[in-house]
Amino acid sequence: MPYDPSAFPPFAVTVDLVVLTVRRHALCALAVRRGEPPFQGRWALPGGFVRADEDLAQAAARELAEETGLRAHDPSVPAQDNGAHLEQLATYGDPKRDPRMRVVSVAHLALAPDLPAPRAGGDASNARWAPVDELLQQGGYGRDGEPVAPLAFDHAQILSDGVERARSKIEYSSLATAFCPTEFTVGELRRVYEAVWGVALDPRNFHRKVTGTPGFLVPTGGTTTRQGGRPAQLFRAGGATLLNPPMLRPEV
Amino acid sequence: MPYDPSAFPPFAVTVDLVVLTVRRHALCALAVRRGEPPFQGRWALPGGFVRADEDLAQAAARELAEETGLRAHDPSVPAQDNGAHLEQLATYGDPKRDPRMRVVSVAHLALAPDLPAPRAGGDASNARWAPVDELLQQGGYGRDGEPVAPLAFDHAQILSDGVERARSKIEYSSLATAFCPTEFTVGELRRVYEAVWGVALDPRNFHRKVTGTPGFLVPTGGTTTRQGGRPAQLFRAGGATLLNPPMLRPEV
DNA sequence: ATCATAGTCGTCTGCCTGACGATAAACACT
């Protein structure tokens, strides 16, 4: 095909973000309320246009910072604090996914520790952490009794893909620690797995597995009783990124 | 951010293909020679612009058919013959990746059985299957003694990501069968794993593993001696897509 | 003091893998 600038159609390119966190034992995603049509008033994933001089990862990191104040974890700086994990998820380009024009969206997945209230342009009522089950259920009523509308555009599909990616990725990587604060206990880490997978795990076997995997956890020396019960050792995430053998997700 | 058509820059969107196959015990990728600048005369991955009314997967399937004659496997039709596996790989959007203009490329990964000669616009000299090691090595000389130039654009990165995806995906899925003809032997399947991973596997343990995994292989009843030696049973790919427990890749 | 809660250490059993011996069935020679 010879090069002809008129031979290709112009696209708008956006990044959309699936920002996941664990709050109150539930896997939650960041949702923002749309202020203008289409889908005005509906919840959607945060996102925005990629700028002319911007890489895709930069655009995703910028949007993440704008929506949450989080800085993305630079993979070259292992021991960075309070940064979210950010990775490209997939790209969605159905010709009809945006009724206005042809938009290709490069979705990214961010995993963040539990945060204070979100902010969207300073307006808290237009951004919230919602349990992913609630965001993904079609119709019906949420836990507060209000009717639930499906997410705008194809964002339910994107969110679903992001959740699936997170579920499988914590199996074979140490990424579950991205949901935890800098220092955390084995029990807190276990509750992350339980929230993301939606299952109950045996505390004894889990403890044996994570403390026995070299490089996964580094003890800080401190202890805490913030969960009640016997004081628990505090750990930081170790240098290992890949878990081998992986953490096994129970059947069904 | 209010909607303003002038607020976003226009992008060109392309699909690039990493088409992998196993030939003569080596993992090979399809490369095409560029006929015009930039990178004129250099090898590149096949690809092209996404059309105005086309989904990304459609565009990838169209390019795959144009370059190889392969039809992409429709995931909803399990027992389809001679179709290639096609999946989205990742999206590359560095502002400077194409010197002409801002191009975002949605790379796709295709796994195909060994094919006759490739064709690129009917001209065989402009398309070839090349061992991925050869395409990825920087400079130096290929096996035929000719100097090796790096792939055009960021295609070395894309190819490298595609190979890594294929290597990890055959661990926990039955995708290795996508490299095989419709009917194949356990030994042929083992040689696929050996070529993709670049390791030697124990034939006895491999045989035990694949024949013992329910749904992976279905015996057709026939046998063949095309590999020499004792006749081997022929199999077809079974319905299972996920391998649990996975096939373990040897260390190092 | 007693209870509830959470954390930590052990034990046992079964499954899976890696290492490897042994046999089987073809073909290519002599």
Place this chain on the structure above:
DNA sequence: AGTGTTTATCGTCAGGCAGACGACTATGAT
């Protein structure tokens, strides 16, 4: 026909790891 070579296939054994679960420890709440 016999011998060697090649590939396929079955078996055995030991070690590692996961699931199930018992036991004990150290807090705070009542």
